[in-house]
Amino acid sequence: MNNKKRLRELTREVIGSLAQTFEIEEGMLSGEMTVEMVGRRSCRLTNHRGIIKYTPEEVRIKTESGVFRVCGEMLKIKGLMAEEIIIEGIIENAAYEEV
Amino acid sequence: MVFDILKSLKTYYVLRVDTAFPEKILNLIQKGGFVVWEVGITGEGMSLKCLSSDMPAIEGLLNSLGAVWEITRIRGAETLIKNLKRYKGIIFAAFACFVITLIFSGFVWSLEVYGARGISEQQVINCLYDSGVREGCLKRNLDREEIAVSLMTEFPSLSEAQVTFEGTRLCITLFERDSPAVIYDTSVAVDLVAVKDAVVDFIDVYNGRGAVEAGQSVAKGDILISGDLSYGSGEEAFEKKVHSMGKVLSYETAEFEGITVDAYLPGEGAKYKSIKTYYLFGRVFTVSDAEIPENPVKVMSYAQPVRVLMFSIPVLYDEIRCYNVDECIPKSEHEIASEIFSATQELLGDKCTITDITYSLKSDGGRRLLARVRVDYSESIAEQRPIGENDK
Numbered sequence: 001m002n003n004k005k006r007l008r009e010l011t012r013e014v015i016g017s018l019a020q021t022f023e024i025e026e027g028m029l030s031g032e033m034t035v036e037m038v039g040r041r042s043c044r045l046t047n048h049r050g051i052i053k054y055t056p057e058e059v060r061i062k063t064e065s066g067v068f069r070v071c072g073e074m075l076k077i078k079g080l081m082a083e084e085i086i087i088e089g090i091i092e093n094a095a096y097e098e099v
Numbered sequence: 100m101v102f103d104i105l106k107s108l109k110t111y112y113v114l115r116v117d118t119a120f121p122e123k124i125l126n127l128i129q130k131g132g133f134v135v136w137e138v139g140i141t142g143e144g145m146s147l148k149c150l151s152s153d154m155p156a157i158e159g160l161l162n163s164l165g166a167v168w169e170i171t172r173i174r175g176a177e178t179l180i181k182n183l184k185r186y187k188g189i190i191f192a193a194f195a196c197f198v199i200t201l202i203f204s205g206f207v208w209s210l211e212v213y214g215a216r217g218i219s220e221q222q223v224i225n226c227l228y229d230s231g232v233r234e235g236c237l238k239r240n241l242d243r244e245e246i247a248v249s250l251m252t253e254f255p256s257l258s259e260a261q262v263t264f265e266g267t268r269l270c271i272t273l274f275e276r277d278s279p280a281v282i283y284d285t286s287v288a289v290d291l292v293a294v295k296d297a298v299v300d301f302i303d304v305y306n307g308r309g310a311v312e313a314g315q316s317v318a319k320g321d322i323l324i325s326g327d328l329s330y331g332s333g334e335e336a337f338e339k340k341v342h343s344m345g346k347v348l349s350y351e352t353a354e355f356e357g358i359t360v361d362a363y364l365p366g367e368g369a370k371y372k373s374i375k376t377y378y379l380f381g382r383v384f385t386v387s388d389a390e391i392p393e394n395p396v397k398v399m400s401y402a403q404p405v406r407v408l409m410f411s412i413p414v415l416y417d418e419i420r421c422y423n424v425d426e427c428i429p430k431s432e433h434e435i436a437s438e439i440f441s442a443t444q445e446l447l448g449d450k451c452t453i454t455d456i457t458y459s460l461k462s463d464g465g466r467r468l469l470a471r472v473r474v475d476y477s478e479s480i481a482e483q484r485p486i487g488e489n490d491k
Contacts (some may be wrong), residue, residue: 052125056140077138080129 017042027043033063035093035094041086042078051085059087060097067097110151110175113137117144117167127160146171198449207236216272217256219413219445223271224255234415235378235403238264238451246271283483286342291324291481297349300479307343311323322407323347340486347481348453358442358470359463360435361394369426371398377405395421396466424466435460439470451476 014038036044045061045068052060052067059070075089105344107465114185118124121140128135133153139146144167149157161168185189210227212220230249243262250260250271257383259274291307296318299311310322319325326343331335365371372388398420404411439458447453454477460468
């Protein structure tokens with residue numbers, strides 16, 4: 001179990017250094033979610049694992065690192081693709097939920 | 100952006116799905132590798148957009164989940180084509196305009212002559228007409244080199260002729276052996292020199308120093324008014340060169356024969372029969388009205404554009420309007436004199452001013468008059484030349 005953890009850490013480190021060397025987003029290599037926000041009106045998430053809840057006030061998205069929650073008003077899924085989701089509306093809060 | 104354009108080009112559907120669990124459907128769609136966008140929560144379900152290519156699979160998915168759904172709208176290329184069909188008249192007209200413009204741009208609409216000095220523009224145009232080059236010709240049928248050669252052969256005074264197409268214009272630029280006078284800016288010091296061998300009959304110096312006197316004979320290139328006002332030598336030398344200006348005239352007399360003038364003028368509301376000659380694709384078509392009056396009074400008009408509705412097209416025609424002499428009125432003496440004056444001025448050129456004109460008329464046996472003209476005129480014999488250039 002310990003070995004597995006170490007291996008995972010080591011893999012992350014290698015990926016991190018590779019991403020730094022080639023100046024690319026770490027998330028693209030590791031498969032971790034990346035979030036891009038344009039002010040309060042748009043939020044783009046890549047490498048998500050699915051939608052858990054979708055209402056105009058709240059969108060909960062499953063990711064590798066936990067559940068990501070976007071709260072606001074008039075939220076709308078502008079685009080939904082295999083690895084990417086774009087949420088538009090008046091975003092008030094975007095954060096990981098506490099485990 | 101690119102994706103939006105692609106979506107617009109492809110056909111896409113707007114769906115309304117009544118479900119209590121929109122997340123489930125969205126996740127299944129995402130896992131199926133389909134793309135959806137504009138997902139919004141509505142009263143009892145959601146609305147979304149998807150590509151028509153994904154529609155059968157999404158339809159199967161929705162049916163398997165037992166969801167109630169419907170296609171509310173179809174957008175994209177398919178709808179666009181339907182909308183375009185609605186405006187097919189306008190689209191067809193726009194396309195027709197484009198095609199017509201494209202076709203007409205292949206023709207010569209007008210002939211333009213530049214640099215003609217000793218030769219009149221009309222002479223050049225007549226020469227072009229004689230060699231079959233006129234408005235309405237197809238551009239690709241015209242050989243520019245051939246036109247240039249024919250002009251240079253016809254007019255010995257030409258040292259070069261350039262023929263170019265500028266859009267639908269055929270531009271002829273002529274360079275005469277006696278290169279045309281250059282008009283210099285007033286900041287350039289120039290002399291006025293004689294353009295030909297002549298006798299100076301009148302000289303009026305506005306600026307500079309008169310180099311000749313009235314009554315003196317001059318040869319071509321002699322200085323008439325000098326711009327060099329320098330005098331003295333050594334330390335007392337004064338040097339000043341100016342842009343000389345003035346009027347130097349030579350009085351001449353000329354006689355012309357064979358100037359023709361119509362003796363009659365169509366009366367108001369006079370009816371006529373016309374003979375039209377069309378020039379198209381280098382061919383000549385003549386269309387004549389029936390019952391042309393015998394020995395008519397003819398009024399010519401050249402190079403008229405054919406008009407379709409309110410637009411003129413690059414097909415030209417010459418028209419001869421034949422009036423019955425009974426419906427015409429004889430021209431007044433003043434009208435005849437005026438026409439003879441204009442024709443004589445055209446023959447003399449713009450450097451000459453008519454001072455006196457006398458003429459005699461005789462009938463040509465028809466409705467026209469032949470004039471024999473004796474004209475006294477003054478001709479400006481000066482042209483500018485920068486000081487020191489080719490001094491004689």
